[in-house]
Amino acid sequence: MSTTSKKKNSLSYSEYIKFNTKFYLKNFILNSSKEGKTQYGKYKGKKKFFVMQTPTHGNLGDQAIAYAQKRFIEDNFKGYEYIEVPFEDVIKDTKEIKKVLEGDDVIGIHGGGNMGDLYLSEEYLRRYIIKTFKGTKIVSFPQTISFSDTSIGKRELKKSISIYNKNPMLLIVARETQSYNAMKKYFGEEKVVLTPDIVLSLNESSDMKREGILTCFRNDKEKVINHSHKEMLLESLKKHFGKVTVSDTSVPKKIYPNQRKEELSQIWDSFRSSELVITDRLHGMIFAVITNTPCIVFKNSNHKIECTFLDWLQNKDNVQFLKVNEIEDKNEIIKRAELLIHKNNSQSINENPFKDKYKLINSYIQRKVTGVKNERV
Template sequence: MNVILKMFYKKIKFALLDFKYIFLAYIKYVVLNIDNDKTFEKIKNKRKMIVMQTPLHGNLGDQAIAYAEKKFLTENFNDIVYLEVSFEDVIKKAKNIKKSLRPGDIIFIHGGGNMGDMYLLEEQIRRFIVKFYKNTPIISFPQTISFSKSYTGNKELNKTKKIYLNNKNLLLIARESISFEEMKKHFGAKKVLFTPDIVLSLNEKSDTRREGILTCFRNDEEKALNGIFKKELINQLKKKYNKVSISDTVINKKITNDNREKELNKIWNEIKGSEVVITDRLHGMIFCAITNTPCIVFKNFNHKIICSYNDWLKDNTFINFIDTHDIKDTKQIISIVEDIRNNQNFKESGSQEKFHPLINYVENVKVN
């Protein structure tokens, strides 16, 4: 009973925080209209690609998505003005952005794994964008959709369906096959494309001396690995290898467009300097893919890792996927680490061509 009460209290707490954010943002937008930024007014006659809902928090997976989104747009479409609107500024800047829009402009929504009821505030802001800019082409960068089967999950899915289906200018992109099928089922096949996570459009490979083992484990709601197992595995690794580093793709730091690349290079250099990375994070696996780093990746609580691996990365022989149900003991993992260290003849499979459908779609957006 105590566990149920704690879960209920947690849901109420987050619901109140969500309401507080939406309410304050609404006051700023409707009543006060506090936004002295003249950026959009100055470029209203230029063609714009605006990425909205980018993060300021320290999740380096989300930050890598924002970095890749910017690079993807600026490198593939050099006749445009690129602009970024952080999650916190979406509602605040809405009026000024809308006034600046012209034919040919495109609004992009930050990609990731938050289309669902687990990160509900993210979904609520995405709904606002889809509803408020319904006369402008909107493209949601590659996402995982994951609404729970609970009463709340079904209720929130229906809210999302109502808003998304009412926007004829919306394109969704699924980053793995289960999300692709789910999105087609709920929103219609014409509204959905299928590409990898946008971070897989990056190439961060370099010749770097590699030494030791790096672990990168999560400690949140998405974890599937047993905490005791992780602790025992790290202890065994430290007994066998001289250098074992413990890292994470989440840091306690505010990250903006100004310091994003610097912080990403820190984690990428850590990964590139390791012989083997052991992780249960999707972007831990993806960072290994874009740096050509041997990797052992464990399944997480939902489908995003296993599907991303099977859809896009299984032909990269330096990435080893392990279902948590198949783990016998830590010795099994140590044995795989040894096999990887003794075999450096890896096969690599590129992902850049998988983004051609998105490039083609953007190129066909009418400018006049």
């Protein structure tokens, strides 16, 4: 198999053609003709760290990634101005951004789980950034790669390999070993490093009073658990534990950068005030970890949850991963939930065990800035 995922692409070939036409019409014809922002001029002569392709949609996992990236940059690149360029502004702002780019500047590309053909608009814009800003240091923040084993997936992977490998200033950060090995194979060892998901750099724990169970299940193309089984599980949990709060890390509204912290604080409060989280979302599991909330996590349709758990979290006593066959056993889930709740190990965390894992990103950028020849980090 030539890709990292056996999952079929959800688009038929005709839908794929229509998608491509719509994407390029919207972004390269309509969007590129719009007036770009002129505020970038005030950063001329200053060291700048742009972060491009950040979300304005309601996926709080992606919003948390954007928040954690900003915190990481502010903590580790104190001499730099942080400048965020949301997804919809990248193409129309390109000319204005190029006018102010200078030698020490860095471009970060938003991390996540969208390197592949499942979310093609994200992959297309990432390629655009890597191709357009070839002379600037670029860091693609921690990502999962997942190209499908279809004609579309193979075609798109080939395009990404060609564009990524033509940029000598690019660092690609994988967030789990399966993606790390695939990225090294496709893009070369010198371009790829491994760190945890950037959200694991946060510590959002507290000593809030905890009560009940919080569920956080997805309802999109990455889900594995079906609706009827989910409903039966919820009913069993309510009968056994009483208070069960149904939640999700995706909300049906736009979230702009100035609204991000408030929205994240709300969801993190719901985690911090729960005795246990049951989820099939990667950032459901990660939010549980950074709030030190016991968690049972189910597998999703690709490798990102299982590999993240095995690489970084399997030694945590209060996180348990269930494979597909284990998800079907309601009694086993209830038994594990009882054990995790009774451990009562959900105090605040003093030290974040993942903090040092991200030094690879720092050292790469510093080497590029200082011009050191040995670029392997």
